[in-house]
Amino acid sequence: MSDLTRMTATELAGLVADGQTSAVEVTQAHLDRIAAVDDRVCAFLHVDTEGALSAARAVDERRAAGEPLGPLAGVPVAVKDVLTTKGVPTTVGSKILEGWRPPYDATIVQRLREAGTVMLGKTNMDEFAMGSSTEYSAYGATRNPWDTDRIPGGSGGGSAAALAAYEAPLAIGSDTGGSIRQPGAVTGTVGAKPTYGGTSRYGLVAFSSSLDTPGPCARTVLDAALLHQVIGGHDPRDSTSIPQPVPDVVAAAKLGATGDLTGVKLGVVTEFSGDGAEPGVLAAFRESVDALAKLGAEIVEVSCPHFSYALPAYYLIAPSECSSNLARFDGVRFGLRVGDDGNRSLEEVMQLTREAGFGPEVKRRIMLGTYALSSGYYDAYYGQAQKVRTLITRDFTAAFERVDALISPTTPSVAFPLGARTADPYQMYLADLYTIPTNLYGGPGISVPCGLSDGLPVGFQIMAPTLADDRMYRVAAALESVVGTLTPPAL
Ligand code: GLN
Numbered sequence: 001m002s003d004l005t006r007m008t009a010t011e012l013a014g015l016v017a018d019g020q021t022s023a024v025e026v027t028q029a030h031l032d033r034i035a036a037v038d039d040r041v042c043a044f045l046h047v048d049t050e051g052a053l054s055a056a057r058a059v060d061e062r063r064a065a066g067e068p069l070g071p072l073a074g075v076p077v078a079v080k081d082v083l084t085t086k087g088v089p090t091t092v093g094s095k096i097l098e099g100w101r102p103p104y105d106a107t108i109v110q111r112l113r114e115a116g117t118v119m120l121g122k123t124n125m126d127e128f129a130m131g132s133s134t135e136y137s138a139y140g141a142t143r144n145p146w147d148t149d150r151i152p153g154g155s156g157g158g159s160a161a162a163l164a165a166y167e168a169p170l171a172i173g174s175d176t177g178g179s180i181r182q183p184g185a186v187t188g189t190v191g192a193k194p195t196y197g198g199t200s201r202y203g204l205v206a207f208s209s210s211l212d213t214p215g216p217c218a219r220t221v222l223d224a225a226l227l228h229q230v231i232g233g234h235d236p237r238d239s240t241s242i243p244q245p246v247p248d249v250v251a252a253a254k255l256g257a258t259g260d261l262t263g264v265k266l267g268v269v270t271e272f273s274g275d276g277a278e279p280g281v282l283a284a285f286r287e288s289v290d291a292l293a294k295l296g297a298e299i300v301e302v303s304c305p306h307f308s309y310a311l312p313a314y315y316l317i318a319p320s321e322c323s324s325n326l327a328r329f330d331g332v333r334f335g336l337r338v339g340d341d342g343n344r345s346l347e348e349v350m351q352l353t354r355e356a357g358f359g360p361e362v363k364r365r366i367m368l369g370t371y372a373l374s375s376g377y378y379d380a381y382y383g384q385a386q387k388v389r390t391l392i393t394r395d396f397t398a399a400f401e402r403v404d405a406l407i408s409p410t411t412p413s414v415a416f417p418l419g420a421r422t423a424d425p426y427q428m429y430l431a432d433l434y435t436i437p438t439n440l441y442g443g444p445g446i447s448v449p450c451g452l453s454d455g456l457p458v459g460f461q462i463m464a465p466t467l468a469d470d471r472m473y474r475v476a477a478a479l480e481s482v483v484g485t486l487t488p489p490a491l
Contacts, residue, residue: 004029005166009075009223016074023056023074030076034167042142043162047121055118073116078168081122084203092205093125093137096357097335106203108231115230123158129207132431136361146488150415153183160187171217178435181447185410185459188449188486190224191217196442197242200235208321211439221477225253252470256477261295267302267403277412280453285409288450291482304395310437316385323369389440396441400465410447410459444469448476449486
């Protein structure tokens with residue numbers, strides 16, 4: 001058997017279903033790979049060896065008993081540490097939740113289990129999903145497998161790095177402003193942000209509830225679509241979940257893979273295709289646009305004038321929501337408690353706990369959000385940002401009257417060196433310049449590899465109308481049929 005860790009999820013599921021290999025063998029191969037490389041990559045915060053092997057054994061037993069298996073049965077998956085996992089540590093990359101073992105599974109985790117996938121463990125992330133490099137994790141930075149002196153993106157750098165390092169064929173991320181797509185872009189992997197409400201937030205530790213969207217990460221578009229299908233769909237336990245089935249993203253990925261985009265109209269976002277991006281990123285993007293045109297797509301330029309205001313609007317809306325959501329970490333209900341020596345007041349214990357438990361970026365966001373929501377400033381900041389959000393949504397609506405999907409580079413630069421942006425928060429925020437509009441609008445977006453610049457991966461972003469997630473998979477698979485998958489240098 002050739003190296004199981006190099007295979008796609010589709011291939012692995014096929015081998016397990018045919019009995020050519022067992023789920024235990026597949027799982028063990030990935031656990032071995034993690035043991036061999038993760039001290040250099042640091043993608044995982046927790047590896048659940050026992051849980052993974054026992055889930056794999058259960059799949060093998062079901063197969064032996066002739067029971068039907070789901071399309072991803074026996075395939076390992078790495079889960080971002082933002083989702084609750086029953087009895088398995090969940091830290092959200094923060095000291096404030098160190099040692100917490102949730103009493104319940106997130107809906108997505110439950111669906112992964114029901115589908116027979118094998119959870120390998122929990123992946124590293126920027127604390128509370130705030131960041132673009134994974135350097136804001138309280139447990140140390142994840143490294144980019146393409147160059148371990150560079151960042152793997154964030155906040156879901158652990159999930160993306162696990163894929164690029166062949167530690168897992170599938171992973172789960174969450175995207176509030178780009179945290180699935182930007183890590184996908186800089187690690188040469190595929191990351192999809194579903195339509196808001198298309199994947200359940202039940203058990204997702206909240207950062208910005210009107211933006212947070214969990215979604216699939218993989219090395220191929222079809223694998224991402226299969227994972228999307230397994231985790232997506234209505235969940236009565238999430239009040240913002242859409243009561244509709246997931247569009248047939250798997251069929252769309254298969255259609256796209258035929259390499260025919262006749263009749264598809266794509267809009268290059270004028271504001272995101274100029275000199276804001278690195279020349280190498282723009283060159284790879286332009287080449288890919290030409291490739292899509294050769295596959296039959298009609299390409300036009302579409303101006304979205306309010307997209308330039310998305311970043312400032314996001315940095316008011318997301319911190320505002322976070323300042324409210326993170327109030328629950330009070331040293332009483334979850335995780336860390338500092339200074340509770342019997343002599344201090346409740347307020348003092350809360351203050352000491354939050355001071356010790358949150359890192360600097362999280363504190364910055366809580367302060368920004370508290371200020372933006374304070375009486376007297378609410379209208380000037382939060383209120384204005386909500387108006388900008390409406391204008392951005394209108395840009396999308398107008399664009400989708402003209403084109404089927406919008407396209408741009410995923411991120412303005414390739415993976416930057418560790419430490420390069422930690423001193424300047426604004427530089428860090430700029431990594432999400434092109435991904436944030438989609439979150440404010442609520443539509444789906446995907447990043448797919450489109451080539452290299454100076455030996456580092458470049459991501460291509462496709463943005464579709466809300467509930468038309470299938471469209472972006474079709475275009476992404478078509479591009480993949482030309483570009484292929486990217487293979488990093490050996491670790
Ligand atoms: N990098 C952005 C931020 O820091 C987006 C994070 C995310 O999508 N979770 O807020």
